[in-house]
Amino acid sequence: MVLRRAPIIVALVTAAMLAMGAALVPVLPATAFAAECSAPAWAEGTSYRAGEQVTHEGSGYTATMAHTAHPGAGWDPASTPTLWTHDGTCDGGPAPDPTPEPEPEPEPGAGTPVAANGQLSVCGVNLCNEHGSQIQLRGMSTHGTQWYSQCVTDASLDTLAYDWNADVMRISTYVQEGGYETDPARFTALVNEYIDMLTARGMYAIVDWHMLDPGDPSYNLERAKTFFTAIAERNSGKNNIIYEVANEPNSGEIPGSVPWPEIKSYHEQILPVVRAQDPDAVVLLGTPGWSSLGVSDGSDESEVVNNPVDASNVMYTFHFYAASHRELYLDALSRAADRIPMFITEFGTQDYAGEGTNDFAMSQRYLDLAESKKISWVNWNFSDDHRSGAVFTEGTCNSGSFGTGNLKEAGTWIRDQIRTPDDF
Numbered sequence: 001m002v003l004r005r006a007p008i009i010v011a012l013v014t015a016a017m018l019a020m021g022a023a024l025v026p027v028l029p030a031t032a033f034a035a036e037c038s039a040p041a042w043a044e045g046t047s048y049r050a051g052e053q054v055t056h057e058g059s060g061y062t063a064t065m066a067h068t069a070h071p072g073a074g075w076d077p078a079s080t081p082t083l084w085t086h087d088g089t090c091d092g093g094p095a096p097d098p099t100p101e102p103e104p105e106p107e108p109g110a111g112t113p114v115a116a117n118g119q120l121s122v123c124g125v126n127l128c129n130e131h132g133s134q135i136q137l138r139g140m141s142t143h144g145t146q147w148y149s150q151c152v153t154d155a156s157l158d159t160l161a162y163d164w165n166a167d168v169m170r171i172s173t174y175v176q177e178g179g180y181e182t183d184p185a186r187f188t189a190l191v192n193e194y195i196d197m198l199t200a201r202g203m204y205a206i207v208d209w210h211m212l213d214p215g216d217p218s219y220n221l222e223r224a225k226t227f228f229t230a231i232a233e234r235n236s237g238k239n240n241i242i243y244e245v246a247n248e249p250n251s252g253e254i255p256g257s258v259p260w261p262e263i264k265s266y267h268e269q270i271l272p273v274v275r276a277q278d279p280d281a282v283v284l285l286g287t288p289g290w291s292s293l294g295v296s297d298g299s300d301e302s303e304v305v306n307n308p309v310d311a312s313n314v315m316y317t318f319h320f321y322a323a324s325h326r327e328l329y330l331d332a333l334s335r336a337a338d339r340i341p342m343f344i345t346e347f348g349t350q351d352y353a354g355e356g357t358n359d360f361a362m363s364q365r366y367l368d369l370a371e372s373k374k375i376s377w378v379n380w381n382f383s384d385d386h387r388s389g390a391v392f393t394e395g396t397c398n399s400g401s402f403g404t405g406n407l408k409e410a411g412t413w414i415r416d417q418i419r420t421p422d423d424f
Helices: 004-022 113-117 145-151 155-165 186-202 217-235 262-276 329-339 361-370 409-419
Strands: 051-057 059-063 084-089 121-123 126-128 138-139 168-174 205-211 241-244 284-285 313-320 343-349 376-379
Touching: 051 205, 126 217, 138 241, 138 409, 145 186, 155 186, 155 313, 168 186, 168 376, 186 205, 186 217, 205 217, 217 241, 217 262, 262 284, 329 361, 343 361, 361 409, 376 409
Parallel strands: 138 168, 138 376, 168 205, 205 241, 241 284, 284 313, 313 343, 343 376
Antiparallel strands: 051 059, 059 084, 121 126
16 A cells, blocks of 8 residues: 555665675675574564574575564565675585565555655545545454454564555454453553554554444443543544544344434544544544444434534544445445545455455445545454454464465455555
């Protein structure tokens, strides 16, 4: 999505080194390598200091500059002579020919998503950057952090930022189900930690208050006030925070039992809490029927469109699971997006439980609509859960390796969608 930064950085460094020093340094024959064979083996996901030594494929190498070997980037010592000096083979034989680096793909734009766009705002029915340009963000949602915090690490976020080229991550803090209510201080600190990690990578962070069961957001009103006060106060100086104040208002087994006016009243009570600490942030408002604009409750978008929250800088959320949610949902989203600002904060290519066969054709119809109307989206979910909706194969997160070989079918597909270049 944003500039594929890693290959371009390497190319620029290569050009600079050639311009400044290549003509001055004679090419020396490879020297025998012996004692340094005891150095540790090179490994993806590791940060290396200039001068640090490693072994790789029977040879020894010394890092020429500090860098992180981002998973999937292909920055092994034999392939990146701008990052590593070949010290010789362990048996003292000649140095192997380095693997030629692929030419970097030219793309428009530069820098990270936040560097390119700054503080976001809502203009008309679209999300706009600090320059007033309409933009579309694309990224991933965590699974519940009470279960899958091991999937949100420096290595996994490096992959998401630098290989997938994502703009945004949604941090899903469940309220019940072993989540926030069990240890508010711990889960608040965890959100802040993830915000800092995303900020360091120039990504946007959606703070998701993942109320689900019970489905009436007012049940957790006081908890929500405490949570959002703490998060917004601590992060008010940042320009990359988006607040999602009610994940999926729902009626459980009783359709229509939590009507839009009650959900709207909750939003009207939470908005001032966020605004008091972070007046410029975009706030995402949950909609009826598990954030389906009421379609899953047998209604349609008209109740929200005709009675919106009286506030600026707000957007309304929509969730879909392509194998379950067909034309009725797609058409409601299309109509609503012409009237009110929409943001797809959760979707899957499977059924509504995130399970079963992927329906990539229907998913593509949704994403084509989102592209045409510049509706930002976030996919569920960035974990190694056993369900088909999790992008990684089981065991990936504990292994610490997040390359393409660890992706499920849905993970491969969504990575390709996210990597499509941005127009900002």
